[in-house]
Amino acid sequence: MxxxxxxxxxxxxxxxxxxxxxxxxxxxxxxxxxxxxxxxxxxxxxxxxxxxxxxxxxxxxxxxxxxxxxxxxxxxxxxxxxxxxxxxxxxxxxxxxxxxxxxxxxxxxxxxxxxxxxxxxxxxxxxxxxxxxxxxxxxxxxxxxxxxxxxxxxxxxxxxxxxxxxxxxxxxxxxxxxxxxxxxxxxxxxxxxxxxxxxxxxxxxxxxxxxxxxxxxxxxxxxxxxxxxxxxxxxxxxxxxxxxxxxxxxxxxxxxxxxxxxxxxxxxxxxxxxxxxxxGLTVDPGLPGWLDLRERLLPTHANLGIDRPAPAPGGAAGPVAPVVAVDGRAAVLAYELGPDLAWPLEGLPADVVDLGRCDSRADRARIRALLGAPPAHLLFVCDARLTPDRGAAAWLDELRRSCPDLRALCLGGTPPRLQAWQDILSQQAVARIPSLDGWLEHIGILRHD
Known part of the structure; x- marks a missing residue:
C-alpha cells in the first residue's frame, strides 16, 4: 500500500x-x-x-x-x-x-x-x-x-x-x-x-x-x-x-x-x-497527472540497439560537437533531449552551426568556449516532456546574456509540461517559436530539403 x-x-x-x-x-x-x-x-x-x-x-x-x-x-x-x-x-x-x-x-x-x-x-x-x-x-x-x-x-x-x-x-x-x-x-x-x-x-x-x-x-x-x-x-x-x-x-x-x-x-x-x-489496488493511468506520464515512461520510440559493428580501433574518436568558433549568423543547441529525439534537426541548413547536445557540466563548459564569438541568432531546442528546473533557468539566463537573439523550440510534451516551459521562458524573456521553419524564416535563412 x-x-x-x-x-x-x-x-x-x-x-x-x-x-x-x-x-x-x-x-x-x-x-x-x-x-x-x-x-x-x-x-x-x-x-x-x-x-x-x-x-x-x-x-x-x-x-x-x-x-x-x-x-x-x-x-x-x-x-x-x-x-x-x-x-x-x-x-x-x-x-x-x-x-x-x-x-x-x-x-x-x-x-x-x-x-x-x-x-x-x-x-x-x-x-x-x-x-x-x-x-x-x-x-x-x-x-x-x-x-x-x-x-x-x-x-x-x-x-x-x-x-x-x-x-x-x-x-x-x-x-x-x-x-x-x-x-x-x-x-x-x-x-x-x-x-x-x-x-x-x-x-x-x-x-x-x-x-x-x-x-x-x-x-x-x-x-x-x-x-x-x-x-x-x-x-x-x-x-x-x-x-x-x-x-x-x-x-x-x-x-x-x-x-x-x-x-x-x-x-x-x-x-x-x-x-x-x-x-487489489492498481494505478489508473487515466487520472490527471498520470495520464501525462504515459509518453515519458512508455515512449513510442525506443533504442533498437547496435545496427552495425563498431569500427576497428586505430584512431582517436572524433569530437561529438563542432570545435570551430561560432562567429556565424546562426546556431542551434540541444538541451537534454531524450534518446528517442533525433539530432541534429532534419532539414537544418549547412550555414547554421550545430553546437551539439548539452547534457552535462562538461558540455556547458565546451559550449561556453564555443560562444566566445557568439552568433547573431541562437535556437535553444529542449525536450518539453521533461520538467524545467532551476538549472535550465540559469542556463537560459547565461545564453540570453551571451547571444543577442535567443529563441526556444520545445519538442513534444503535454500541455502542463509545455506551460511549465512557457513560464520559465517568459521569466527569462526568451521567445518561443513553434517550429524550425519559423525560426529560419525569422533569421532570413532558406531551408534546404
Missing part, C-alpha cells in the same frame, strides 16, 4: 503545485520492464525518497496509529465508567442495565449496517474525531497532503466505509473489553440485587424477553433464571443468593453475546475486507 500511497501523494502535489523535477526519477523508472504501473510507482518512490515525502508519510502513519490508540483507550475508559454507573450502589434495574450497556451499541451497529445502503453518508463522528486527532498529532509540511492522499486512496479502493467500520468496531470492542472486567470485579466484590420494574408491561413480557435474550448466552454456558424466578424478580421480596448469581451471569452473558461478539466479528470482517481491497 505504501507505494500506491506515495504515488497518490506525488500526483496530488503535482496537481496542486505544478510538475516536480523528475528527470532522474524517470530515468530510474525506465530501467524497469515496460509496464506503466510499475514505472509510475517507481518514479513516485524515487521522488518521495529524495524529496522527504516518504518520511512525511511515515510520520503521518505513526500519528494516525497513535490517534486511533488514544480513541480506543478513551472508549475503554468509557466502558469502565458505564459498567460502574449501571450497577450503581446495589439495586440494579435489569431493563435499565441492559439499555445502558447495549442500547447505544445496538443503535450504532444498526446504523453501520444501514450505511452500506446506497446514498447514505460515509463519515461518522468517530472517523471525523480520528482525523481531527491525527491533525493535532501530525503537523508540518505535507501533513494535509498525506491525509488527502490516504483518503483518496481508500476512496479509489472503495474501502472508506470499511475503514470507518474498523474504527467504530474497534472502539466498541475496547469499550466492552473495559466494561466486562469491571462488571466481573464489582459483582465479585459487592452484593447486588437484580429486579425488573414496570408500570405498563405484564410479567409474561419479561419472561419472554429474558428467554429470548438468554437463549444464545445459554449455549455458551451462561445460565438464566427460571420462569418462577423471573416472575419473582418483579416483586418487592428479596430473592435467594443463587438467583442473584444467575441474574449476574445472565447479564454478563448478554453483554458478551449481544455486545462483544458482534463487534469482534464485524471488526475481523472489516480487517479482512480492508486488506483485500488494498491488496
Amino acid at each position: 505504501l507505494q500506491h500511497w506515495q504515488a497518490e501523494a506525488v500526483r496530488l502535489r503535482e496537481a496542486h503545485w505544478g510538475p516536480l523535477e523528475d528527470r532522474a526519477a524517470c530515468q530510474a523508472a525506465l530501467r524497469l520492464p515496460a509496464d506503466l504501473q510499475d514505472r509510475i510507482l517507481a518514479r513516485a518512490a524515487w521522488l518521495a525518497e529524495h524529496g522527504e515525502l516518504h518520511d512525511r508519510l511515515v510520520q503521518w502513519s505513526i500519528g494516525a496509529r497513535w490517534a486511533l490508540a488514544a480513541l480506543w483507550l478513551c472508549a475503554c475508559l468509557a466502558g469502565i465508567g458505564t459498567a460502574a454507573a449501571v450497577l450503581g450502589q446495589g439495586q440494579v434495574n435489569l431493563a435499565l442495565a441492559l439499555l445502558g450497556l447495549l442500547g447505544l451499541h445496538a443503535l450504532t451497529f444498526l446504523i453501520w449496517l444501514a450505511s452500506w445502503l446506497p446514498g447514505l453518508p460515509d463519515s461518522t463522528a468517530l472517523s471525523r474525531l480520528w482525523l481531527w486527532l491525527t491533525r493535532r498529532l501530525v503537523r508540518g509540511p505535507d501533513a494535509a497532503l498525506a491525509a488527502q492522499a490516504f483518503l483518496s486512496l481508500l476512496g479509489r479502493a472503495r474501502a472508506w466505509k470499511t475503514a470507518i467500520g474498523l474504527i467504530s468496531h474497534g472502539a466498541w470492542t475496547a469499550a466492552f473489553l473495559g466494561a466486562l472486567p469491571t462488571l466481573l470485579l464489582l459483582l465479585s466484590a459487592r452484593r447486588y440485587t437484580f429486579h425488573w420494574e414496570t408500570t405498563l408491561l405484564s410479567p409474561d413480557a419479561f419472561v419472554g424477553a429474558t428467554r429470548a435474550l438468554g437463549a444464545l448466552p445459554g449455549l455458551l454456558g451462561f445460565p438464566a433464571p427460571g420462569d418462577a424466578q423471573i416472575a419473582a424478580s418483579l416483586g418487592p421480596q428479596p430473592l435467594a443468593a443463587g438467583v442473584q448469581a444467575d441474574w449476574s451471569l445472565w447479564l454478563i452473558g448478554c453483554v458478551v453475546v449481544w455486545g462483544l461478539l458482534p463487534r469482534l466479528l464485524a471488526l475481523f470482517a472489516c480487517v479482512v475486507h480492508l486488506r483485500q481491497r488494498l491488496a
Whole structure:
C-alpha cells in the first residue's frame, strides 16, 4: 500500500503545485520492464525518497496509529465508567442495565449496517474525531497532503466505509473489553440485587424477553433464571443468593453475546475486507497527472540497439560537437533531449552551426568556449516532456546574456509540461517559436530539403 500511497501523494502535489523535477526519477523508472504501473510507482518512490515525502508519510502513519490508540483507550475508559454507573450502589434495574450497556451499541451497529445502503453518508463522528486527532498529532509540511492522499486512496479502493467500520468496531470492542472486567470485579466484590420494574408491561413480557435474550448466552454456558424466578424478580421480596448469581451471569452473558461478539466479528470482517481491497489496488493511468506520464515512461520510440559493428580501433574518436568558433549568423543547441529525439534537426541548413547536445557540466563548459564569438541568432531546442528546473533557468539566463537573439523550440510534451516551459521562458524573456521553419524564416535563412 505504501507505494500506491506515495504515488497518490506525488500526483496530488503535482496537481496542486505544478510538475516536480523528475528527470532522474524517470530515468530510474525506465530501467524497469515496460509496464506503466510499475514505472509510475517507481518514479513516485524515487521522488518521495529524495524529496522527504516518504518520511512525511511515515510520520503521518505513526500519528494516525497513535490517534486511533488514544480513541480506543478513551472508549475503554468509557466502558469502565458505564459498567460502574449501571450497577450503581446495589439495586440494579435489569431493563435499565441492559439499555445502558447495549442500547447505544445496538443503535450504532444498526446504523453501520444501514450505511452500506446506497446514498447514505460515509463519515461518522468517530472517523471525523480520528482525523481531527491525527491533525493535532501530525503537523508540518505535507501533513494535509498525506491525509488527502490516504483518503483518496481508500476512496479509489472503495474501502472508506470499511475503514470507518474498523474504527467504530474497534472502539466498541475496547469499550466492552473495559466494561466486562469491571462488571466481573464489582459483582465479585459487592452484593447486588437484580429486579425488573414496570408500570405498563405484564410479567409474561419479561419472561419472554429474558428467554429470548438468554437463549444464545445459554449455549455458551451462561445460565438464566427460571420462569418462577423471573416472575419473582418483579416483586418487592428479596430473592435467594443463587438467583442473584444467575441474574449476574445472565447479564454478563448478554453483554458478551449481544455486545462483544458482534463487534469482534464485524471488526475481523472489516480487517479482512480492508486488506483485500488494498491488496487489489492498481494505478489508473487515466487520472490527471498520470495520464501525462504515459509518453515519458512508455515512449513510442525506443533504442533498437547496435545496427552495425563498431569500427576497428586505430584512431582517436572524433569530437561529438563542432570545435570551430561560432562567429556565424546562426546556431542551434540541444538541451537534454531524450534518446528517442533525433539530432541534429532534419532539414537544418549547412550555414547554421550545430553546437551539439548539452547534457552535462562538461558540455556547458565546451559550449561556453564555443560562444566566445557568439552568433547573431541562437535556437535553444529542449525536450518539453521533461520538467524545467532551476538549472535550465540559469542556463537560459547565461545564453540570453551571451547571444543577442535567443529563441526556444520545445519538442513534444503535454500541455502542463509545455506551460511549465512557457513560464520559465517568459521569466527569462526568451521567445518561443513553434517550429524550425519559423525560426529560419525569422533569421532570413532558406531551408534546404
